Amino acid sequence: MTQLTIEISDNKTLKLIEDLVDLKLIKVLKGKPMKNKKRLSERLAGSLSAAQAKVLDTELKKLRKEWERDI
Numbered sequence: 001m002t003q004l005t006i007e008i009s010d011n012k013t014l015k016l017i018e019d020l021v022d023l024k025l026i027k028v029l030k031g032k033p034m035k036n037k038k039r040l041s042e043r044l045a046g047s048l049s050a051a052q053a054k055v056l057d058t059e060l061k062k063l064r065k066e067w068e069r070d071i
Contacts, residue, residue, distance in 0.1 A: 003029070
């Protein structure tokens with residue numbers, strides 16, 4: 001069986017889900033809402049090697065200098 005996590009947007013939606021449960025078409029499983037406990041910076045830390053980070057930094061500096069020129 002496929003399990004889905006959904007967010008109920010209003011009372012009409014909740015009533016519709018309750019009707020589907022009454023018809024035994026779906027089953028509602030109670031559980032804790034899932035939260036991503038780590039910040040994005042923590043999750044991405046170390047995803048680039050030092051060499052890749054240096055190349056990326058060089059390219060960014062080069063791009064920024066292009067914006068500083070007068071046309």
